[in-house]
Amino acid sequence: MNLAEQLPVIPIILPLVAAPLTLLIRPGRAPWAWVTFISWLIFAACVAILADVAANGVISYHLGDWAPPIGIEYRIDLANALVLALVSGVAAAVFPFAYESVRTEIDDRQSPFFYTMMLINLTGLLGVTITGDAFNVFVFLEISSISTYALVAMGARRDRRALTSAFNYLVMGTIGATFFVIGLGLLYQATGTLNMADLHLKLAGLNNRVVEAGFAFILVGIGLKLAMFPMHLWLPNAYTYAPSAVSAFIAATATKVAVYVLVRFFFTVFGLDFAFLTKAFTFVLLPLGLAGMFLASLVAVFQEDVKRMLAYSSVGQIGYMLLGISFGTEKGLAAALIHVVNHGLMKGALFMAVACVVLRLGDQRCDAFQGLARRMPFTTWAFVISGLSLVGVPMTVGFVSKWYLVNAAFAAGNIAAAFLVVASSLIAAVYVGRIVELMVLREPAETASGSRPVKEAPWSMVIPMWVLVIANIYFGVHTEFTAGLASQAAAALMTIAGGR
C-alpha cells in the first residue's frame, strides 16, 4: 500500500483510531503527550495535502475504493485544503498548550477523557472539511458537536454554569443539525444522490419548491452551527464557561468549519444559477452579516468577562465572512475564505492569552487584567498583537482580511458595506482597546500584588501561543500564502458555481 495514495484519509483515520486508545492511558502527562504527538502528525499530513493540492489540483479519494456517486468520496480542493491546514494547525498549537491549563481546570482523573474528546472533536471538524459526501457532512458535524457539548460541560469544575450552557448548546446544535438533515433529505428526494459533485450536476436547472425548501433548511441548520447573528445565542455562554483550552480550540475552528460548509453548499452544490441563492445573499446573508458585525460587536464592548467579550466578537467576525459571501463575487468569496483562516489564527491566539491569565489569576474578568504587562509580559504582548490583528491594523492578518473585504465591497458596487466594515472595525478597536489599556497602561491592583506575586505563564503555554501570534504577523506580511491560496480557491469555487 502506497502511503502517499492514502494520504487524504490519514487526517480522519489517525485521530479516530487514536482517540479510544487515549482512554487506555494512565491519567497524567501521558495522554497529553500522546494527543500532542498525534496532532502534529495530522498537521504534517494536512500540510502535505495542501502542498499536493496546490501543486497537482483536486484530490479525489474513494473511500473503500467505491466509485464516487455511490461510494463516499473525499474531495479536496484548495478551499478545504486550506481549512484543513487551519484546523489541524490550530490543533497542533492548542494541544501542546492545553496541558497546564487543563491540569488546573479539570480533574486529573478526567484528563484521558478530555483528550479523547479533543481528538474526536478534531476528527469531526476535519471530516466535515474533507468529505465530498453531503450526508457524511452531517455525521462528522455531529461527531464534532457532541464532543464539543461534553468538552464545554467539563468547565463545570470552575463554574457550574458550564453545564447549563452546554445543555443549551446541545439543544440548539441538535436543532441545527436536524434542520440540515431535513434539507439533505429534500435534496435527496429531488435528485436521488448525496455526492456533492453529483448533486451539483443533478440540481442544475432544477428550481422547484422541494429544492428551495431544502436550501432553506440547510441555510438555517448551518446558520445555527456557525452562529449566524440572530442564531448565535448558544455561543457566548459556551465559549465563556468552557475550559480555556477548549474555548481556544473551538473558537478558532468550529464556526470556521461551519462557514466553510455554507460556502461549500452554496457554491459547489447549489451554484449561482440557482435563483434562490442570490435572493438568500441579498435578503439573508447581507443584512444578517451587517447586523452581526455591529450589534454583536457593540454587545462585546460592554462585557465584563473577557472570554464572553471575545465570544461576542466572534459573532461579529462571522458577520464579515457572511458579508464577503453575500457579494456573490469571486473577490467576496476570497475575502470570506481569507477571513476564515485569519480569524482562526487571531481568535486562537487571543483565547490562549486569556487561558494564560486564567491559569495564573484564576479569573477571566476585566479587572483581573489590570496591570498585567509588568507581570506577564509575554501573555500581554501576545494579547495586544492578536488584538490589533482583530482590529485590522496593518502588518497583521486582520488587515489583510479587511483589505480584501473592503476591496470586494467596492468591486461589488456596495460602497456602503465598505464603510460599514471600517466603522465596525472601530468598534472592535474600542473593545480590544479597553482590555489593552487595562493591561498595559494601568498599575496592577493593590490586592493582587499584596498576596502573592503573579508569574508569567509556563513555557509550554507561551511558546504555542506565540507560534500563533507570529503566524498572525507572518501571514500579515507574506500575504501570497493565505490570500493567494484563498483567491485561487475562490476562483475554483466560482468556476464550479458558474459565476461571473
Added chain:
Amino acid sequence: MIDFAFIAERYNYWIFIILMMIGLYTVISRGNLIKKMVGLNIFQTSVFIYYISVGKIAGGTAPILIGGEDHGEEPAAEGVGQAAPALAQSEALHAEPFPKIEGFEANDLSTALSGTEPGAEAGHEALHAAPTANPPLTAPDEALTTVPPPSFDIAPPADAAQHAAGAGQPLDALHQTAEIIYTNPLPHVLILTAIVVGVATTAVGLALAVRIREAYGTIEEDELEAADDIAEFGHAMTGKAGA
C-alpha cells in the same frame, strides 16, 4: 378550493410535519430539561419518519434478491412444494441476466424525476408517480404460486423450462419477476446512522441534565436562571437576565 385528494395522498408528510412541530414546540415551550430532551427526540424522530417514508415505495419489497440463483428456490418451493418447478424457475431466470436491474432502475428517484419536466411540484409528482408506474409487488408472488401444474414431477430442468414455455404461465412469471420493485434502502441506511447520532445526543443531553441536577438541585430552567442570578447579583432578576 382545497384539493383534498392532493393533501390526503401525502399523509406521510403531514405526519412528519405535525410530529416535527410537536417536538419543536416542546423544546421551546417547556422549562424542564428532561421534557426538552424528549421534545428534541420527537423532533428528530419525525425526521427519521420522513426519510423512511421517502424511501418506501408503494408495494416495494425489502432489497433482497427474489428469484435469484440461491434464493429463488424458496418461494417457488413454498408455493408448490416440489423441487422441479423451482429449478425451472431458476433456469428461466438464468436466461435473463440480472433480472433485478430493471427493478432498481424503476426505483431510482433521479431517473423518475428526469422523466417529468421541472416544475414547482416536479419532485413530489415524480416520487408519487414512480410506484404506480410499476406493477404491484403481489403479481410475481401470485405468478410463482400458480406456475406449474403438479404433474411435472422430475423432469430435467431444461425440459421443465420448455414445458413451462409451452404452458405460457411461467413466461409471465419471468416477465413479472424482472420487475420486482424494491424499496429504496439508502434512506433507511442513512437514518440508521442518524438514529445512532440521535441516541448519542440524547445520552449526552440526559447526562448533562443529571449533572445539572447535582450542581443546582433542580432541572427547571427558570429556577436555574434564578440560581445563577442569585450567585452573580445576590438576588433573582425579574424577567430575562441581561446577556
